Amino acid sequence: MDLFSLDPNVTLTFILALMRISLVLFLMPFFGGHALPATVKAALCLTLTLALWPRLPLMGAQMPGHPFALAVMLGAELLLGLILGMVVRFVFAAIQTGGQLIGFQMGFAMVNVVDPDSGASEAVTAHFMYMVSLLTFLAINGHLYLLSGLMKSFDLLPPGAILITPRLAEQIFSLSGQIFVLAIQIGAPVIAAIILVDLALALISRASPQMNVLIVGFPLKIGVGFLFLGLIFEIISRYMEGFVSRLPLLFSQLISAMR
Numbered sequence: 001m002d003l004f005s006l007d008p009n010v011t012l013t014f015i016l017a018l019m020r021i022s023l024v025l026f027l028m029p030f031f032g033g034h035a036l037p038a039t040v041k042a043a044l045c046l047t048l049t050l051a052l053w054p055r056l057p058l059m060g061a062q063m064p065g066h067p068f069a070l071a072v073m074l075g076a077e078l079l080l081g082l083i084l085g086m087v088v089r090f091v092f093a094a095i096q097t098g099g100q101l102i103g104f105q106m107g108f109a110m111v112n113v114v115d116p117d118s119g120a121s122e123a124v125t126a127h128f129m130y131m132v133s134l135l136t137f138l139a140i141n142g143h144l145y146l147l148s149g150l151m152k153s154f155d156l157l158p159p160g161a162i163l164i165t166p167r168l169a170e171q172i173f174s175l176s177g178q179i180f181v182l183a184i185q186i187g188a189p190v191i192a193a194i195i196l197v198d199l200a201l202a203l204i205s206r207a208s209p210q211m212n213v214l215i216v217g218f219p220l221k222i223g224v225g226f227l228f229l230g231l232i233f234e235i236i237s238r239y240m241e242g243f244v245s246r247l248p249l250l251f252s253q254l255i256s257a258m259r
Contacts, residue, residue: 027078029146156255162258
């Protein structure tokens, strides 16, 4: 057996698979965040590539020889990772926006924390709801659906064959438009309850002017806000479960729109 008779097409196929998996995986939620060390991400990319590589057809002939063509292919794979990761991040952005609205109504707008994933400053309620949604996403195996969509992309879309079509842009704009709708739906119970509390405090201050409603109002709104915030977890879990169940179909539609 000649150990040195390695087919160049096989090696180039491995490089193409590693290129797509590494670029797409580093841009997806949970896998691409700063919480995972770079060494863990690199080991995960190599493991997935070695697991997928034997099942791939020989794509080594599609590897361009010119550096400019190779840069174009890398840009196309990067665009694929951006689109797939952005679609999933839309849901977490909507939940964070709802948490931002809730924090403003509860008086937590000045209590900010740094999001370790994006590095942006956000309200503590927004970060708390983001962590709850992320744990729910992992509990219902959403990360496995992400990996499944990544693996199916090799069957539906060859390396470097990505096109920006009007159908793709329409789907992305439609998904991004749901951010504010979902944010209002998530924050509506807390916002409505706090508005009723403000109305009750206004009536009390009108009936009893000597009572300092500011001292009573802050802890009362925080308590009511936390009470209704516990009810929102059920809404988040139901919506996240429905989103994860639609994720394979959504990925298939997006990848088909890029062909």
